[in-house]
Amino acid sequence: MPRTLLRRPSSLIPPSSPSCYLAKTLSTYSVAGLSHSSSSRRKVAPTKSFVPSHSIPLSCRSYLTDSLRAHQARKTKMAPQLDGYFKQVDAFADKFIDRLREAVAIPSVSADASRRPDVVRMGHYLADQLKKLGAEAELRELGKQPGTDLDLPPVVLGRYGRDKNKRTILVYGHYDVQPAEKSDGWDTEPFELTVQEDGRLCGRGSTDDKGPVLGWLNAIEAHQAAGIDFPVNLLMCFEGMEENGSEGLEELVMEEGKKFFADADAVCISDNYWLGTERPCLTYGLRGVNYYAIEVSGPGQDLHSGVFGGLAHEPMTDLVRLMSTLVTPSGEILIKGIAEQVAPVTAEEEGLYDGIAFTMETLHESLGSKTTIFEDKKKTLMARWRMPSLSLHGIEGAFYAPGAKTVIPAKVIGKFSIRTVPNMEIEKTNELVIKHLEDAFKTLGSKNTMKAYPVHCGNWWVASPKHWNFEAAAKATERVWGERPDFTREGGSIPITITFQEATGKNVLLLPMGSSTDGAHSINEKLDKKNYIEGTKLLGAYLHYVAEEPMN
Numbered sequence: 193m194p195r196t197l198l199r200r201p202s203s204l205i206p207p208s209s210p211s212c213y214l215a216k217t218l219s220t221y222s223v224a225g226l227s228h229s230s231s232s233r234r235k236v237a238p239t240k241s242f243v244p245s246h247s248i249p250l251s252c253r254s255y256l257t258d259s260l261r262a263h264q265a266r267k268t269k270m271a272p273q274l275d276g277y278f279k280q281v282d283a284f285a286d287k288f289i290d291r292l293r294e295a296v297a298i299p300s301v302s303a304d305a306s307r308r309p310d311v312v313r314m315g316h317y318l319a320d321q322l323k324k325l326g327a328e329a330e331l332r333e334l335g336k337q338p339g340t341d342l343d344l345p346p347v348v349l350g351r352y353g354r355d356k357n358k359r360t361i362l363v364y365g366h367y368d369v370q371p372a373e374k375s376d377g378w379d380t381e382p383f384e385l386t387v388q389e390d391g392r393l394c395g396r397g398s399t400d401d402k403g404p405v406l407g408w409l410n411a412i413e414a415h416q417a418a419g420i421d422f423p424v425n426l427l428m429c430f431e432g433m434e435e436n437g438s439e440g441l442e443e444l445v446m447e448e449g450k451k452f453f454a455d456a457d458a459v460c461i462s463d464n465y466w467l468g469t470e471r472p473c474l475t476y477g478l479r480g481v482n483y484y485a486i487e488v489s490g491p492g493q494d495l496h497s498g499v500f501g502g503l504a505h506e507p508m509t510d511l512v513r514l515m516s517t518l519v520t521p522s523g524e525i526l527i528k529g530i531a532e533q534v535a536p537v538t539a540e541e542e543g544l545y546d547g548i549a550f551t552m553e554t555l556h557e558s559l560g561s562k563t564t565i566f567e568d569k570k571k572t573l574m575a576r577w578r579m580p581s582l583s584l585h586g587i588e589g590a591f592y593a594p595g596a597k598t599v600i601p602a603k604v605i606g607k608f609s610i611r612t613v614p615n616m617e618i619e620k621t622n623e624l625v626i627k628h629l630e631d632a633f634k635t636l637g638s639k640n641t642m643k644a645y646p647v648h649c650g651n652w653w654v655a656s657p658k659h660w661n662f663e664a665a666a667k668a669t670e671r672v673w674g675e676r677p678d679f680t681r682e683g684g685s686i687p688i689t690i691t692f693q694e695a696t697g698k699n700v701l702l703l704p705m706g707s708s709t710d711g712a713h714s715i716n717e718k719l720d721k722k723n724y725i726e727g728t729k730l731l732g733a734y735l736h737y738v739a740e741e742p743m744n
């Protein structure tokens with residue numbers, strides 16, 4: 193697939209990382225709408241009796257059921273060292289929460305220039321922690337942030353282990369966070385990790401993405417303390433600009449593909465979320481996005497409709513007509529040639545959707561209404577994950593304030609985007625869209641001028657969920673959580689996923705730690721203690737199963 197990434201002009205679209213998009217789609221509404229006592233939260237709370245073992249710290253007793261504990265401790269031929277590793281993680285639970293507390297206390301907000309020193313400090317904190325654990329850590333400078341005087345925060349490149357007889361796994365995460373102020377509506381100080389009674393670890397960055405990043409460090413430390421050989425060589429790439437467009441990272445990853453990352457046998461990214469709150473998942477696909485603008489202009493300046501109405505071609509009238517030719521109210525894309533590019537659904541793929549833990553009720557809850565296009569779960573999930581969609585976003589230059597101003601805008605810019613899926617091609621799609629709009633404009637017979645163009649484009653991504661990388665993660669999930677994970681895709685984009693795949697030529701797995709209600713970009717962001725501690729077990733267990741998987 194040709195790499196085409198048109199950089200967005202910052203004046204047109206505010207910096208928002210695609211995983212911002214993900215977090216928002218999956219979490220914002222639920223977080224805004226879910227009180228702490230909503231039904232999905234209650235399910236997380238303890239309902240069974242617990243093992244009264246003194247070896248289990250207080251902080252872990254609250255959620256591990258007898259059956260899950262017995263399940264994790266069961267003797268299997270596979271990854272026999274995990275028992276000792278799990279015990280050590282439980283014993284270190286409070287220590288790991290303290291580590292998260294230290295990280296959350298550094299307000300590494302990448303979008304806020306005044307916080308840049310804190311972002312840099314966070315990168316140094318991570319590198320220091322890695323070095324204390326005996327890992328190699330390097331702070332790679334990326335130069336100035338384009339259009340500013342600011343230094344970009346360094347990328348932390350780490351390596352733990354150089355054993356030629358072991359596999360090498362490259363992991364990615366980010367140590368910067370979204371902005372947060374108590375006055376935004378947080379119940380607690382956003383940069384002070386608060387451990388709630390129900391096990392929520394509240395604080396900016398807890399789930400996105402400091403918890404998962406520290407999960408890798410915790411895994412190293414627990415192995416050392418338990419005297420268990422680390423099962424793989426670990427390469428780490430932690431960036432500090434993810435929430436602000438990942439400036440400079442793509443170039444670094446491409447450059448290091450055959451250098452620092454050369455040994456990688458597979459890639460694992462822990463920076464997304466479960467589909468719900470109960471069932472863990474592994475993510476094997478993301479949609480891409482092509483974002484477009486349509487500019488229509490004519491008059492030399494804004495006009496008064498009492499003076500010019502009815503005698504001049506109006507840009508807004510043309511634009512509204514054009515935008516209405518793109519999509520139907522039931523989401524059908526009207527641009528010729530788009531549907532033809534979409535890969536047909538195979539029976540095997542269809543089977544993956546059947547058992548997925550997802551209900552229309554939860555969707556309605558997160559949607560905040562029952563206005564879904566489809567009534568059933570499979571069609572709805574397919575609409576989000578594997579079908580293209582076209583959304584109309586807004587009109588720049590239009591009158592939108594309250595009141596009844598009689599203006600005729602002289603120039604308006606319509607914004608829309610298409611979420612793309614296999615096997616849509618960026619260039620082909622751009623051509624189809626532009627041609628559609630030019631043809632449609634001709635039929636209007638307007639003397640105005642129209643210009644349509646792509647603003648930024650990022651490709652879709654699909655990995656093979658049958659690959660040993662996914663198989664290892666599935667086994668680890670089953671061992672830690674007691675059930676097979678759902679295999680999911682997401683409707684948004686994480687462009688760095690494709691970059692890692694292209695740079696290394698290896699399979700990329702998305703292995704989430706947090707759940708759908710974590711509120712990654714919202715107020716009261718949290719990571720459940722359960723997800724943090726069991727998630728740390730999961731990351732370590734994944735590496736053990738990786739070591740045991742047959743390569744082909």
Ligand SMILES: [Zn+2]
Nearest residue numbers: 211400401463
């Ligand atoms: Zn993130």
